[in-house]
Amino acid sequence: YDGDKPVRIDTIVVSTQHAPHVSNEEIQQYIVEKIIKPELPTDLDTSNITYHINPTGRFVVGGPHGDAGLTGRKIIVDTYGGWGRHGGGAFSGKDPTKVDRSAAYMARYVAKNIVAAGLADRCEVQLAYAIGVTEPVSVHVDTAGSGKVDDERLCELIRENFPLTPRGIIEHLDLRRPIFRRTAAGGHFGRDEFPWEKTDKATALADAAGTAAAAG
Template sequence: MSDFLFTSESVSEGHPDKVADQISDAVLDAILKQDKTCRVAAETLVKDNLVVLAGEITAHARVNYDEVARNTIKRIGYIDPAIGFDASTCTVLVAYGQQSPDIARGVDKSIDLDQGAGDQGLMFGYACDETPSLMPLPIFLSHRLVERQAELRRSGRLPWLRPDAKSQVTIRYLNGRPESIDTVVLSTQHAPGIEHKKLAESVVEEVIKPVLPKSMVKGKISYLVNPTGAFEIGGPKGDCGVTGRKIIVDTYGGAAPHGGGAFSGKDPSKVDRSAAYAARYVAKNIVAAGLASKCLVQVSYAIGVARPTSVMVTTQGTGKMSDDALSALVTKHFDLRPRGIIQMLDLLRPIYEKTAAYGHFGREEAEFTWEATDKALALKQAA
């Protein structure tokens, strides 16, 4: 199948599930600032004007979790009680327990005399040459649209915008390559009283069109803005938000498989997060080295065991060398044990709140070490 339509979606920082993700990662960051040896699995639920913080935390740290949650909600922009969710007036319930000692024994002293994986599981990393960031074009544009919505909301340029929003982009592919934009959907929460026609025109002209690459604008594009009409009730008032429910938004927009484990609220001993970052790092460096135009990496782990139980590399027919040869290169150039990943990517830093909206991959923030292509030259020379 070389000619097809492919669609990805994203959600804004004010979407209820993303509010939960950002609070969970803000809690993780607050703990990491005090204790790099912490074990954190922080879950968040937001509904109406209620925030519930639960999970398992073992750390030598004193953190005001209530304050962390409120500051995150305020930063996102929920500061008006009339919206139904407000940083100052919401109720915050804290119900953290400690990590099971059975897990701690396996992680802290593993079979391989190195830090063991915090759980079993499988993780994927992906890269392709559709964009300069080596991300698939549909998810890349979907993220940029909701980022643009937030930018215009914060600047006051479109003062009727509210924090909750969703985007969706459909790309037409010819011969397996992006050819043109087919459909753009953008739904945004808004203040009462705004006429739908004015809202739709403003969103198309101010939010959508500035994001779309001119090379992809060919023929008629279908723009669908708030297709159901009014979107006044949004955020946690409209829907319950829970950590870890936007795992496809967080990764590759459906262009690559997902192992099922969410990222936010988890310290780097949890391979759901750290190994997915490492797999992206591997895949991106292979594509950056010119060894393939697409690369999918799968790794898997057993709890308490440091070395991966499997490493798989496939270039989906685009490689300049065999997948087996690439797998051997990966084993030689990347330490995919949990401790090796943490050191390789410098993951024991309070960098995670920033990852929790607009995608964990394909971004240029200096803190996102897994986006570096510093291994590309060595891989190219070794090949």
């Protein structure tokens, strides 16, 4: 982005079911050449796109046979009530291996620590993941102009100081414990009982950025 204007496509992710006789290489080539490339916008830089086509491997079994279970609702009241943007995935009904839930908690944790470190007065963190790709394909920060260091540097600090893989998030926030029942009422954020509300990384962040952590 240049400001709020999109200028370049960085990564495209497609996961699509296919017939048993089709190889990974065939489906990848077909999707890129026949489906993606004909639709790429001419007004954006598309010269260096990273493609993740069925990154977990073969996708023969799909639909209810391959992925069944419950998912939650009330995603806005569970989070920021419309004040902050939401990735669209519900939390309830999902275990912490699902980044819809665990990465949203980590984004909250990161943003709180950035503010507590005195690096911004306001902070929104976006983490984007592709199935089968361990690290986030994108880390984006929006401080609404309140940052004491630029947003690009904040993105670097996030990657350097926080575990952002699904396993790293689960271990750092200790999400394997039976704590999720308490989120069913009262929302997931703004409650000090949950580990993603801690600001225990503020001092390390401030030191890494070369600033003094804010008190409190």
